[in-house]
């Protein structure tokens with residue numbers, strides 16, 4: 152991890168001057184800088200199946216993005232912003248920047264180096280990574296590529312309790328420092344593009360690295376996955392989704408790990424209160440990037456009520472629609488301690504592997520650092536609702 156003083160110029164002015172200086176030699180950034188152009192180029196580059204898999208429900212995704220426009224930053228002038236502090240701490244875990252990479256499964260359909268390329272870029276930038284259960288590279292292989300970079304493990308709670316315990320054990324052993332249980336995907340929703348393409352990557356054996364390498368999973372099979380992949384995939388399909396999972400079962404996980412547990416996919420303030428009652432350690436407000444409940448409330452619109460219900464008893468993280476530095480500033484001002492970056496790093500991966508992810512992160516962190524500075528803030532802790540105006544209420 153980089154120390155904070157060194158990281159400031161490389162995030163903000165450093166990146167800006169690097170680009171302008173390279174311009175003197177006639178060199179332009181190799182990837183589009185605007186997230187909209189980046190998305191367009193990545194989608195054009197990918198197969199119809201892969202780009203369809205990245206999609207979500209259009210109306211809900213647009214609502215996620217629009218919600219950021221309900222809030223405006225009201226910049227403050229003549230404050231000393233020459234030294235900026237982007238680091239934060241969550242449950243005593245130090246994060247160099249208030250940003251983690253969101254768990255995104257099956258990255259082998261995006262780029263052959265998949266999560267390993269992402270992990271190397273995360274390592275280069277000091278950005279923590281949350282690894283999906285449905286990753287194309289295993290918990291251990293990704294940990295190795297991350298070196299000392301902080302990492303969390305996202306758990307899809309399968310129907311096999313011993314398998315869940317095994318995943319968590321492996322994550323602990325490989326140096327992951329928190330468990331994220333995703334609640335909004337106990338079933339896969341009706342995904343129009345995937346249905347149209349008749350495409351589900353798992354049926355092709357993509358995204359199953361953690362399962363195929365797991366001793367408990369392997370024990371449940373008559374033959375190893377290498378010998379009979381079709382039977383292994385069938386067993387995965389049998390167990391990986393668990394629509395009967397309920398609040399009372401969370402105690403099982405608590406008994407099997409001493410790591411902090413975050414619940415991802417909370418939108419309703421009553422569910423936020425239940426998270427506290429269930430003895431969990433943190434919340435990730437998210438609508439899964441508009442991929443699960445079509446017509447769901449925009450995640451950012453759901454954030455203030457969750458923040459108010461939690462009343463500072465737990466840390467709150469946020470994702471679904473983070474595209475620019477100003478989006479991060481707004482989510483933090485509304486009470487999130489950090490945000491998760493989703494699709495944008497996948498677009499970078501699609502276009503240029505590790506270097507693509509790194510460039511996306513460099514640009515986003517430079518944007519965040521400079522947005523913070525020109526808004527009059529030198530530290531994240533100065534942000535609160537008085538930094539923003541709600542354009543619908545005028546307050």
Ligand SMILES: Cc1cc2nc3c(=O)[nH]c(=O)nc-3n(C[C@H](O)[C@H](O)[C@H](O)COP(=O)(O)O)c2cc1C
Nearest residue numbers: 205253254255256283333439440471472473493494
């Ligand atoms: C292709 C794809 C795969 C995803 N896979 C997972 C996953 O395995 N586990 C999980 O918790 N969330 C998963 N998510 C959701 C992300 O963690 C995150 O909530 C979402 O991407 C945020 O929305 P945004 O990308 O529009 O910002 C996935 C999202 C996408 C786009």
Ligand SMILES: O=C(O)C(=O)c1ccccc1
Nearest residue numbers: 256257285336358439442
């Ligand atoms: O596609 C997704 O959104 C997702 O979260 C998922 C679900 C199951 C396996 C892999 C990814």
